[in-house]
Amino acid sequence: MPVLTPDNRVVAIDGPAGSGKSTVARAVAARLGTAYLDTGAMYRAVAFVAMRSGVDPEDAELVGRLAAGMTLEVSDRVVVNGVDATIEVRSPEVTRAVSVVAANPRVREELVRRQREWAVEHSGGVVEGRDIGSVVFPGAAVKVYLTASDEERAVRRSQEMLEMHYDEVAADIARRDHADSTRAHAPLTVAEDAVLVDTTSRSIDQVVQLVLELVAEAGLA
Ligand code: DC
Numbered sequence: 106m107p108v109l110t111p112d113n114r115v116v117a118i119d120g121p122a123g124s125g126k127s128t129v130a131r132a133v134a135a136r137l138g139t140a141y142l143d144t145g146a147m148y149r150a151v152a153f154v155a156m157r158s159g160v161d162p163e164d165a166e167l168v169g170r171l172a173a174g175m176t177l178e179v180s181d182r183v184v185v186n187g188v189d190a191t192i193e194v195r196s197p198e199v200t201r202a203v204s205v206v207a208a209n210p211r212v213r214e215e216l217v218r219r220q221r222e223w224a225v226e227h228s229g230g231v232v233e234g235r236d237i238g239s240v241v242f243p244g245a246a247v248k249v250y251l252t253a254s255d256e257e258r259a260v261r262r263s264q265e266m267l268e269m270h271y272d273e274v275a276a277d278i279a280r281r282d283h284a285d286s287t288r289a290h291a292p293l294t295v296a297e298d299a300v301l302v303d304t305t306s307r308s309i310d311q312v313v314q315l316v317l318e319l320v321a322e323a324g325l326a
Contacts, residue, residue, distance in 0.1 A: 119234060128309055133317060134230065140231070149183070155206065158171065162205050163205055170211075220237075236293070255278070256275075
């Protein structure tokens with residue numbers, strides 16, 4: 106039996122916006138009774154802090170320093186530097202600024218370090234993001250990469266972002282897909298050993314069930 110380390114007790118769920126990651130990851134963690142980490146919320150928290158401090162999100166040096174110095178708790182709520190920003194991190198303003206923040210290597214280095222620390226503290230768990238299986242936890246026991254058609258992803262996101270029109274959401278997703286996939290550091294890619302799941306015409310329950318089967322096969326449940 107291999108020794109279970111926090112790294113190989115991780116269930117990594119990656120994929121683009123609107124692929125169903127958050128819903129599936131939360132449900133899998135609840136079913137397993139393990140901790141859950143939304144790493145997108147961490148990048149969003151850095152963008153929020155920069156905007157709130159009047160720092161240009163493009164200022165890589167300053168934003169890197171803000172990320173290194175901030176206190177951050179991501180659970181059911183997102184609390185950054187003592188401020189509850191759970192609602193604000195989902196705003197269109199933060200959503201627009203987050204890609205450039207997520208492309209900043211200093212921010213990535215800092216957040217990846219905190220994500221690994223989180224896994225040690227929680228003895229593993231379900232972690233969702235873009236680079237979880239490829240970069241953060243290459244030794245993860247289970248790696249799932251969720252996709253869905255562009256139209257389906259835009260429909261799902263516009264149901265969440267009621268203040269934005271469908272066309273606006275679709276354009277925003279396309280812009281973020283491009284930025285996330287073409288950035289120099291840890292771009293959105295499918296890890297070699299990840300299981301690719303197209304969620305377009307599958308129900309949440311079906312996808313959750315499939316991930317739970319992979320978890321059981323890996324000997325984690
Ligand atoms: O999943 P989300 O939409 O909340 O992610 C917000 C942004 O953060 C998105 O533009 C991609 C980026 N991100 C990332 O680069 N790496 C991660 N592990 C998670 C999110």
